Amino acid sequence: MSVGAYLLINVDTGKEEEVLKALRKIEGIKNVHIVTGLHDLICYIEADDLKKIKKIITKEIRGIKGIQKTITCMSLDLE
Numbered sequence: 001m002s003v004g005a006y007l008l009i010n011v012d013t014g015k016e017e018e019v020l021k022a023l024r025k026i027e028g029i030k031n032v033h034i035v036t037g038l039h040d041l042i043c044y045i046e047a048d049d050l051k052k053i054k055k056i057i058t059k060e061i062r063g064i065k066g067i068q069k070t071i072t073c074m075s076l077d078l079e
Helices: 016-024 051-059
Strands: 004-013 029-034 042-048 069-075
Touching: 004 016, 004 029, 016 029, 016 042, 042 051, 051 069
Parallel strands: none
Antiparallel strands: 004 042, 004 069, 029 042
């Protein structure tokens, strides 16, 4: 069974499209969108386990130039 997380992302002004393109290249990111409101982008990550989710967020996503802050919301499967 896989695990998933939604990531709310804030970026430097004007860097939304650049960060979006970089995020789309990362394995495990299933969807990513530029949004309005408190955050600039939202993406959905899916992986085999929490350890892999942690690696994607800390080693790959947070290393993208232009990202200021991320908030992780774990997806809970209630089936």
